Amino acid sequence: MTDVLLVEDDLSVREALSQTLELADLTVATAGSFVAAQPRLTRDLAGVVVSDIRMPGRDGFHLLAQARAADPDLPVILLTGEGDVPTAVRGMSEGAFAFLEKPCDPEELVATVRQALALRRATLAARRERGAADGGDAAARMLRGVSPQSRAMRDRARAVARGSGAVLVHGEPGSGTSKVVEVIHLLSPRATGPFVKRSAPGLDADALAEAIQLAEGGSLLIDHIDALSPTLQHRLPEDGEVRLLAATNLDPVALTDTLDAELFYRLDGLRLHIPPLRDRPGDIPVLFRHYLHLACEQADLPVPDVPPDMQARLMARPWPGNARGLMNHAMRYAMGLPDAESGDGGTTRAGLADRMRAVERSILIETLTRHRGQATLAAQDLELPRKTFYDKLARHGVKPEDYRRD
Numbered sequence: 001m002t003d004v005l006l007v008e009d010d011l012s013v014r015e016a017l018s019q020t021l022e023l024a025d026l027t028v029a030t031a032g033s034f035v036a037a038q039p040r041l042t043r044d045l046a047g048v049v050v051s052d053i054r055m056p057g058r059d060g061f062h063l064l065a066q067a068r069a070a071d072p073d074l075p076v077i078l079l080t081g082e083g084d085v086p087t088a089v090r091g092m093s094e095g096a097f098a099f100l101e102k103p104c105d106p107e108e109l110v111a112t113v114r115q116a117l118a119l120r121r122a123t124l125a126a127r128r129e130r131g132a133a134d135g136g137d138a139a140a141r142m143l144r145g146v147s148p149q150s151r152a153m154r155d156r157a158r159a160v161a162r163g164s165g166a167v168l169v170h171g172e173p174g175s176g177t178s179k180v181v182e183v184i185h186l187l188s189p190r191a192t193g194p195f196v197k198r199s200a201p202g203l204d205a206d207a208l209a210e211a212i213q214l215a216e217g218g219s220l221l222i223d224h225i226d227a228l229s230p231t232l233q234h235r236l237p238e239d240g241e242v243r244l245l246a247a248t249n250l251d252p253v254a255l256t257d258t259l260d261a262e263l264f265y266r267l268d269g270l271r272l273h274i275p276p277l278r279d280r281p282g283d284i285p286v287l288f289r290h291y292l293h294l295a296c297e298q299a300d301l302p303v304p305d306v307p308p309d310m311q312a313r314l315m316a317r318p319w320p321g322n323a324r325g326l327m328n329h330a331m332r333y334a335m336g337l338p339d340a341e342s343g344d345g346g347t348t349r350a351g352l353a354d355r356m357r358a359v360e361r362s363i364l365i366e367t368l369t370r371h372r373g374q375a376t377l378a379a380q381d382l383e384l385p386r387k388t389f390y391d392k393l394a395r396h397g398v399k400p401e402d403y404r405r406d
């Protein structure tokens with residue numbers, strides 16, 4: 001398998017670069033021209049491309065265009081003469097992954113290639129995953145991610161679902177704890193029974209009793225179990241009619257402070273941990289693209305390109321809000337809004353009117369979703385007269401009944 005396809009017409013430079021890469025344990029295939037490289041530029045190429053710009057005949061820009069035509073996600077690193085800023089700017093605007101000046105600093109070359117390769121591997125794994133997800137189970141369909149951690153998490157969810165005792169899912173805020181709990185229910189023999197979800201903060205005895213009744217034959221999720229009052233901890237369902245599934249954003253060790261020992265050990269029997277997104281960067285491009293597609297679909301906007309260098313930057317960020325933070329970021333990107341976290345100017349793909357329209361549409365949908373499709377409540381929430389609200393819905397082709405949940 002090739003890690004790097006190196007395209008360089010000068011034999012001595014080609015050999016020197018090859019050696020640098022091979023010393024870093026990278027597998028290199030070489031080509032002396034565009035024509036020699038062309039047949040290898042395919043969607044399946046498991047490596048990345050490093051190419052000189054100035055070559056007799058078709059140059060590095062032709063090669064970049066050819067690579068992007070074969071696969072827009074294929075990272076291409078271009079090499080140019082010292083101080084050639086206009087060429088570098090052109091290369092980046094045409095979608096190069098990175099630009100390096102010759103003679104290359106070996107460390108910088110290797111680091112850039114490794115970064116591009118990590119992205120390439122994540123892209124190819126995501127494609128395989130997408131192929132496998134069609135027709136897969138709830139874990140494959142609902143829990144996106146191609147990292148080994150995500151695979152292990154899906155397997156663990158399947159194993160936990162087969163059990164019958166209470167379950168504890170823990171992970172940082174926004175990492176997907178409630179989503180994973182839902183998947184566990186859907187994979188369990190109780191999948192045909194109800195799935196009832198209640199959040200511990202603010203839950204009182206009557207509401208809990210009602211939830212237990214509703215969940216008969218199915219599962220009850222108590223989200224943020226750490227906030228459940230001591231009295232209610234004794235009123236949770238016993239194993240039997242209702243399966244208790246709990247989620248928390250705390251470390252289980254901290255739960256011993258707030259949970260009754262008996263409940264703690266009951267939950268401790270089947271535990272599942274969701275690693276933070278920063279520990280599984282391979283999942284970032286997949287999740288980002290997934291949410292970008294959803295956001296564009298919702299706002300009725302064309303799906304923008306996600307250039308490889310942007311994907312690499314996303315992978316390098318710490319994502320304190322985990323999957324939820326990434327999802328918000330994808331929504332903002334879809335609408336061409338500035339990036340709140342990195343402070344850059346964002347994109348200006350759509351004109352102001354289009355972006356305002358997209359924002360309005362997404363606020364209408366979000367409000368309707370929150371009020372479970374009840375137009376009157378949504379209109380009140382947005383402080384709009386009913387008629388104005390309905391006019392806006394009609395203009396955006398949004399139907400309240402699509403958001404109704406009973």
Ligand SMILES: Nc1ncnc2c1ncn2[C@@H]1O[C@H](COP(=O)(O)OP(=O)(O)OP(=O)(O)O)[C@@H](O)[C@H]1O
Nearest residue numbers: 142143144145172173174175176177178179323324
């Ligand atoms: N692996 C994943 N694939 C697809 N979507 C995911 C994944 N993990 C999380 N999400 C999405 O991220 C968002 C946050 O997930 P969820 O609400 O389950 O997080 P949480 O840990 O319960 O957060 P909190 O406890 O802060 O409310 C949801 O919209 C969820 O669908």
